[in-house]
Amino acid sequence: MALTGRLGLLALLAAALPLLLPSGLTLLLVWGALLLGVAVDLAFAGNVRALALHRSGDTRVRLGESATVVLTVENTGRRRVRALLRDAWPPSAGAAPRLTRVDVPAGERRRVEITLTPTRRGDREAVAVVVRSRGPLGLAARQLSRPAPWRVRVLPAFPSRRHLPAKLARLRQMTGSNVALVRGQGTEFDSLREYVAGDDVRSIDWRATARRGDVVVRTWRPERDRRIYLVLDTGRTSAGRVGDVPRLDCSMDAALLLGALASRAGDRVDLLAYDRRVRARVEGSSRTDLLTSMVEAMAPLEPELIESDAAGMVSALLSRVRQRCLVVLLTELNPAAIEEGLLPLLPRLTARHLVLVAAVTDPRLTEMAAARDDLVGVYDAAAAERARADRTRLTAELRAFGVEVVDAPPSDLAPALADAYLTLKAAGRL
Amino acid sequence: MVTGAVPTARDVAGRRFRAARGVVAFLLVALIAALALAALRPAASPQRLDPASASQQGARALAQLLAQRGTPPSVRRSARDAAQHSTSDTVLVVTRTDRLTGADLDLLRTAPGDVLLVEPGQRVLTALAPGVEEARGAYRDAVEPGCAVPAAQLAGRVGFQSGATYTVPSGATGCYREEEAARLVQLPVGGRTVTVLGSGAPLTNEYLADQGNAALALNLIGARSAVVWLVPDLPAPGADDGDQGLLDLVPPGVTLFALQLVVAVVLVALWRGRRFGPVVTEPLPVVVRSAETAEGRARLYRAHHARGTAADALRAGTRARLMPLLGLPRSAADDPRFSVEVVAAVAARTTLDQGTAGFALYGPEPAGDAALVALSDLLNDLERQVRQS
Numbered sequence: 001m002a003l004t005g006r007l008g009l010l011a012l013l014a015a016a017l018p019l020l021l022p023s024g025l026t027l028l029l030v031w032g033a034l035l036l037g038v039a040v041d042l043a044f045a046g047n048v049r050a051l052a053l054h055r056s057g058d059t060r061v062r063l064g065e066s067a068t069v070v071l072t073v074e075n076t077g078r079r080r081v082r083a084l085l086r087d088a089w090p091p092s093a094g095a096a097p098r099l100t101r102v103d104v105p106a107g108e109r110r111r112v113e114i115t116l117t118p119t120r121r122g123d124r125e126a127v128a129v130v131v132r133s134r135g136p137l138g139l140a141a142r143q144l145s146r147p148a149p150w151r152v153r154v155l156p157a158f159p160s161r162r163h164l165p166a167k168l169a170r171l172r173q174m175t176g177s178n179v180a181l182v183r184g185q186g187t188e189f190d191s192l193r194e195y196v197a198g199d200d201v202r203s204i205d206w207r208a209t210a211r212r213g214d215v216v217v218r219t220w221r222p223e224r225d226r227r228i229y230l231v232l233d234t235g236r237t238s239a240g241r242v243g244d245v246p247r248l249d250c251s252m253d254a255a256l257l258l259g260a261l262a263s264r265a266g267d268r269v270d271l272l273a274y275d276r277r278v279r280a281r282v283e284g285s286s287r288t289d290l291l292t293s294m295v296e297a298m299a300p301l302e303p304e305l306i307e308s309d310a311a312g313m314v315s316a317l318l319s320r321v322r323q324r325c326l327v328v329l330l331t332e333l334n335p336a337a338i339e340e341g342l343l344p345l346l347p348r349l350t351a352r353h354l355v356l357v358a359a360v361t362d363p364r365l366t367e368m369a370a371a372r373d374d375l376v377g378v379y380d381a382a383a384a385e386r387a388r389a390d391r392t393r394l395t396a397e398l399r400a401f402g403v404e405v406v407d408a409p410p411s412d413l414a415p416a417l418a419d420a421y422l423t424l425k426a427a428g429r430l
Numbered sequence: 431m432v433t434g435a436v437p438t439a440r441d442v443a444g445r446r447f448r449a450a451r452g453v454v455a456f457l458l459v460a461l462i463a464a465l466a467l468a469a470l471r472p473a474a475s476p477q478r479l480d481p482a483s484a485s486q487q488g489a490r491a492l493a494q495l496l497a498q499r500g501t502p503p504s505v506r507r508s509a510r511d512a513a514q515h516s517t518s519d520t521v522l523v524v525t526r527t528d529r530l531t532g533a534d535l536d537l538l539r540t541a542p543g544d545v546l547l548v549e550p551g552q553r554v555l556t557a558l559a560p561g562v563e564e565a566r567g568a569y570r571d572a573v574e575p576g577c578a579v580p581a582a583q584l585a586g587r588v589g590f591q592s593g594a595t596y597t598v599p600s601g602a603t604g605c606y607r608e609e610e611a612a613r614l615v616q617l618p619v620g621g622r623t624v625t626v627l628g629s630g631a632p633l634t635n636e637y638l639a640d641q642g643n644a645a646l647a648l649n650l651i652g653a654r655s656a657v658v659w660l661v662p663d664l665p666a667p668g669a670d671d672g673d674q675g676l677l678d679l680v681p682p683g684v685t686l687f688a689l690q691l692v693v694a695v696v697l698v699a700l701w702r703g704r705r706f707g708p709v710v711t712e713p714l715p716v717v718v719r720s721a722e723t724a725e726g727r728a729r730l731y732r733a734h735h736a737r738g739t740a741a742d743a744l745r746a747g748t749r750a751r752l753m754p755l756l757g758l759p760r761s762a763a764d765d766p767r768f769s770v771e772v773v774a775a776v777a778a779r780t781t782l783d784q785g786t787a788g789f790a791l792y793g794p795e796p797a798g799d800a801a802l803v804a805l806s807d808l809l810n811d812l813e814r815q816v817r818q819s
Contacts, residue, residue: 008698015690022683027690034697090712099706120715130707145707240720247720305716332720364721368728369747375799376732378806382740383728385747392750 001042002132007139010034034139041135048131048144050077051104055126055150058116063157066117069150071129073102074109083133083141087114093124093152118154121249122300126150155295156249160257160414167261167418174426175265190219224266226430227325228421229317229353230255234301235275235308237332242362242410248303250360251330254414256294258328261418263290265425270320271297274313275304283320310341314349326354326430328417333359333407335390339397346401354429356404358417361391363409479525479548479630480661481505486636492647493659495638501652503659509534512660513541518622520656521546525630527554529662543658544623546650548630549594559624561599565611568595568628572641577605579616581649585642593629625650737802738795745791748809752776752791755816766792780815787812 014030052074061067075081081104089095094117104110118124129148134141192208195215208216232238232255238248259269264287271294273280280297282290308331317327327349331338349355368384371377395405404424408416424430477483481493481503493503503523506512509530516522520543524530527550530538535557538545547558555562569592575582582588582605595611598604604612613628627650632643651657719725731740749763749772756775762768769792776787790812796802 002704003697003701005698005701008694008701011690011694011697015687015694018686018690019683022681022686024686027686030690031693084706086706088707088710090710092712127710128707132706143704143706239716240718240722242720246715302715360720362720362724364719365724368721368724372803372806372810375803376728378744378803379732379740380725380728381806382731382743383724386727386743387724389743389746389750 002141002143003038004134004138004141006137007034007038010037010139037137038140041137041140042142043135044079045135045140045142046075046079046081046083046104046133047077048081048083048133048142048146050075051081051131051146052076053129053146053148055148057150058152059150060153060155061116061118062155063118063121066115067152069114069116069126069152071112071114071148072109073104073112073131075104075106078106080105081131081133083131085112085132086130087112087148088127088130088145089114089116090124090127092120093118116152118152121154121156121298122302124152124154153296153299155299156252156256158253158256158295160253161260163257163415163418164260167257167415167422168264170422171261171265174422192216192218223425223428223430226267226425227321227323228258228262228267228269229321229325229327230259230269230271231313231317231327231329231331232271232273232280232298232301233275233308233313233329233331234273234279234304235337236303236305237308237334237337239303239305240332240362242360242364245410246303247332247360248301250410250413251358252298252301254358254417255328255330256291256298257414258417258421259294260291262421263287267430269294272313272317272320273297273301274308274316276306276309276312278316279304308337308341310345314345318348318352321353324353326356326421326424328356328358328421330358333357333391333394333405335394338394343397343401346398346403350402354404354424355402356406356417356420356424357398358406358408358413358420360413361407361409477526477661479633481659484635486634488635489633489659491635491638492633492644492651495644495648496652496657499648499652501655501657503651503657506658506660507663509537509660509662512658513537515658516541516543517656518542519654520544520658521651521654523651523657523659524548524550524554524558525659525661527551529664530554534662538660542622544625544654546625546627548627548633550626555596555626559615559617559619559626562602562615562617562626563597565595565597568593568608568611568613570608573606573608573613575605576607577603577612577614579603579605579614581646581653582606582614584649585646587641588632588643588646589637589640590629591631591637593631595628596626735799737799741793741796741802741805744806744809745793748813749791751813752816776812776816779819780812782812782815 011030011034014034017030018026054072054074055069056072057069058067071085071087073085081102083102083104085100085102086098087095087100096115096117100112102110102112116124126148128145130143130145132141132143192205193216195204195217199217203217203219205216205218208218232248232251234248238246238251240247242250255271259271262269269290270284271280271282272278279301282293282297285293329342331342346355365384365387368380369388370381372381391407395407398405404420406413406416406420478487479489481489482505484490496503504515506515512522512524522538522541522543523546524538525548527547535554539557545558547554550558552564555564568590571591572587572589574587575585577583588606590606590613593613595608595613596604596615597610598612598615599617602615602617604615606613615626617624631637632640633647638644638647730736746764750760752772753760753763756772756779758768758772758775762772769788773784773788773791776782776791777784780787782790786808790805790808793805796805
């Protein structure tokens with residue numbers, strides 16, 4: 001049950017009556033009338049229990065975009081339902097409008113469209129649909145909360161997908177598949193074709209030329225069907241925010257770009273998210289649905305506030321991977337965490353695989369190191385220099401183990417990682 | 431933000447005490463004053479002409495004298511009480527007549543027995559001693575009676591201090607005259623004797639022993655077999671006749687109107703207070719800025735004036751960036767064996783001499799905060815010059 005503002009207004013207006021007819025009876029009559037109105041409204045309000053709620057609409061939305069969920073309200077009762085309806089979603093689902101007015105005659109149905117503009121990644125579930133069915137006089141209403149389950153999965157934003165065409169163009173240039181005049185880079189023999197003016201004379205295959213009586217060149221292409229293993233560190237260091245974005249989200253963005261690029265380049269891409277246990281794993285996806293399954297797996301991931309277990313991560317990786325692959329470890333170059341956790345285990349990893357560590361640099365450190373106007377600024381700069389020195393030292397240590405390191409600010413990490421991959425591929429090191 | 435020394439808990443407590451001590455002292459003084467006043471307050475009522483009061487203005491001495499003579503005054507605090515205890519053989523002493531309401535005066539007028547009015551106003555005179563009117567004040571202290579009232583004749587000279595005088599209507603006797611007006615007027619009203627006394631001074635503890643004061647008081651008051659002494663309390667607010675309480679003046683409709691307003695407010699509160707379904711909660715992600723450790727370290731440096739550590743960090747950072755520019759191996763940045771070479775290379779490419787460059791890159795800990803800022807500026811300048819050369 002719920003009262004309305006109209007009842008309050010009526011009671012307020014009725015306060016003038018005792019001034020005109022000063023008697024206790026007047027007041028009792030007023031109260032009786034109001035009570036009667038409320039009773040009539042409650043008795044004749046549309047039945048909320050007789051409403052059937054159906055949902056349809058989007059189940060997936062990219063972070064930063066809007067999804068539409070349709071709620072169909074069907075009135076199976078005998079009375080018309082005039083109601084105010086609230087579709088209750090968690091605050092971060094960004095549901096709008098908050099309240100909708102619906103008017104469903106008996107036996108009919110109405111559509112209510114809810115627009116969700118989520119502010120965070122992950123699964124968002126509808127909590128309940130609350131219906132406040134108003135009586136004919138508009139003095140009181142019946143209110144009931146009804147379950148109407150629906151889930152919308154908010155996927156990572158993947159803002160760096162704008163870099164994909166440029167990286168694909170570079171990839172095509174490497175494979176030599178688009179421009180005939182450019183000799184493909186790489187080490188894998190692709191095919192023989194006729195010499196065209198402009199081809200590199202070093203690539204002439206003399207044996208074939210002799211056989212054919214025409215000048216024939218060999219073409220090359222990078223190796224295909226290599227394996228890339230993307231490892232997302234979801235431990236405590238991934239919770240730190242650079243700007244207003246957690247490191248984990250930057251890492252996901254870079255992983256998605258690399259995954260998209262590598263799958264186009266014909267490599268197999270797998271994904272593992274790990275802190276102290278496996279949080280998500282994508283293995284053996286086909287080229288076409290790789291991106292979808294990666295995005296699906298990443299959507300519910302949240303940084304866990306626990307120290308990552310590097311040993312567990314390495315064994316989880318080694319137990320699954322037999323052939324040599326490129327292990328891309330997206331983590332934070334935190335001296336304490338890396339030196340105690342990962343460094344001692346690196347030889348096991350580098351013995352069979354090529355390891356690439358990618359991390360986000362915080363532009364705030366650069367800012368702090370540059371602003372040295374006063375004493376506070378100088379101390380800030382000293383602390384920032386110290387942090388950068390630690391990072392540089394750690395990078396050097398990792399490189400000493402033969403590990404590739406990509407360390408870039410958030411906006412550049414994804415393209416930098418893609419470039420590093422393309423460079424490795426061009427050099428035939430995969 | 432922390433600037434300068436970090437205050438200790440002791441400092442903070444001291445500062446708070448100093449800020450609050452004025453208020454605390456004031457409260458203490460006020461408390462002590464209140465306690466002292468409460469302790470010093472006499473137990474007896476300090477009212478003027480109160481038989482229970484031993485103060486100079488009280489009348490306890492007179493009351494004791496009367497008691498010794500067999501007519502102890504029965505003290506009444508309300509006119510109704512006094513009127514009930516009056517009989518035809520009592521003297522009703524009415525003091526503090528300014529506190530009597532119209533209703534009180536009506537009660538006293540119908541009460542039996544003689545009445546002594548002490549310092550009455552015109553309103554009281556009109557009600558209880560018709561015909562007598564207030565004249566003007568008199569300031570001569572000792573006066574001869576000069577009349578036929580026995581009590582006055584027996585008392586002789588009486589010290590009245592200052593007091594009021596009254597006109598003497600026909601049928602009344604006036605004593606202690608000041609020109610035409612009298613300080614004491616006695617007249618019969620409806621079968622009883624009403625005496626009007628213009629000054630209460632002869633009855634007070636202070637002046638009872640003066641001249642014939644005691645004689646006058648005892649003869650006037652102790653004339654009958656019992657004494658009822660009325661010292662009225664302050665009338666309750668609105669107790670005056672003809673007055674009504676605020677609520678009596680409000681028309682009945684307004685009360686109902688207010689009641690209905692309350693009902694309306696409650697209904698509106700119920701309308702606004704009804705929640706539209708459940709409160710939806712969700713776990714929020716932790717918000718930690720990535721640069722927090724660096725910022726925290728900066729604050730630690732500052733709080734502990736770690737100039738040496740800060741200077742080392744700044745120098746190491748600059749050296750690391752300079753090495754590639756100078757064409758030296760990166761490992762030379764932190765290797766003291768290369769220091770001479772590095773300083774020479776820097777001096778050759780900048781306007782700085784070797785001493786300054788050496789101090790900038792490998793110097794000792796700065797002596798003060800100003801020196802640290804100066805070192806930072808010097809390093810900036812040095813790096814810029816090397817980059818531009």
